[in-house]
Amino acid sequence: MQDTVAVALITALSTVAAAALTGLVGALSTRRQLAHQLTVARQESAERRATRRDELRRDAYVGFLSACDQAYRQLDRRWLDAGGGEPVTGYDEAYAAMRAVDEAYNLVLLEGPAAVDSVARSVLTSLTTEYADQRRLGGEPGEATVPLRDRHRERWLTAIEVRTKRRLSFVDAVRPVLHGGE
Template sequence: MQDTVAVALITSLSTLAAAALTGLVGALSTRRQLAHQLAVARQESVERRATRRDELRRDAYVGFLSACDQAYRQLDRRWLDAGGSEPVSGYDEAYAAMRAVDEAYNLVLLEGPAEVEAASRAVLTSIGAERVDQRRLRDEPDEATGPLRDRHRERWLAAIELRTNHRLSFLDAVRPALNNA
C-alpha cells in the first residue's frame, strides 16, 4: 500500500509540476505577445500622429500659398489699374488679401518648423512691401497716365522677381518639412 501511495504521490507531484511548467511557459508567452502588441500599438499611434501632423502642415502650407496667390492677383490688378477711382482709405482689396495672408501665416507659425516660418515671413513681408510701394507710387504726383506697370516698369519687374524668389524659397523650405517629418 505504501507503494501505491508513493506512486500516487509521485504521479500527482509530476502532474502538478507539469501543470506549473505549462502555466509558466504560457504566462511568459502571453507576456511576450502582449509586450509585442503594445509596441505595435504605440508605433501605430506614433505613425497616426505623424500622419495627422503632416496633413495639418500640408493644409497650412497650401492655405498660405493660396492666400499668397490671391494677394498677388490683387497686387497685379493694382499694377494694371490706370487710376481714377480711389479705394476706400486704409482698406482695399489688396489690403483684404494681405490680411488673408496674415491669417494663413498664423497657421504656418503653429505648424512650423523654423525654416518654413522664416520663409513664410519673407513672403509676407514682401507682399506688404509691394503693396506699400504701389500705394506710394500711385500717390506720387505724376504727369504720366496709364497703369503703374507701364509708368514704373523696373519696379514692377523687380516686384515680380521678388515674388518668384520668395515663393521658391518657401517651397524649398516646405518640401523637406513634409518629406522628412
C-alpha cells in the same frame, strides 16, 4: 502501501509541476504577445499622428500659397491701375488679400517646422513691402492715366522677381518636410 503513496505523491507533484510549468510558459507567451501588440499599437498610433500632422501641414502650406496667389493677383491689378491722387478702388481688395495671407501664415506658424516658418515670413514680408510700395507710389502726384507698372517699371520688375524667388524658396522649404523630412 508506502510505495503506492510515494507513487501517488510523485504523480501529484509532477502533475502540479507540469501545470505550473505550462502556466509559466503560457504567461510568458501571453506577456510576449501583449508586449508585441502594445508595440504595434504604439507604432500605428505614431504613424496616424504623423499622417495627421503631415495632412495638417500640407493643408496649411497649400492655404498659404493660395492666399499668396490671391494677394499677388490683387497686387498685379494695382500695378495695372493708373493711380493718381485720388483713392483708387482695389486697395480694399488688396488689403483683404493681405489679411488672408496673414491668417494663412498663422497656420504655417502653428504647423511648423521652424525652417518653413522662416521662409513663409520672408514671403509675407515681401508681399507687405510690395503692398506698401504700391500705396506710396500710387499716392504720388503724376500722370493719373499711366499705370503704376509703366511709371515705375524697375520697381515692378523687381517686385515680380522678389515674389517669384520668395515663393520658390517657400516651396523648396516645404517639399522635404512633406516628403518625410521633419
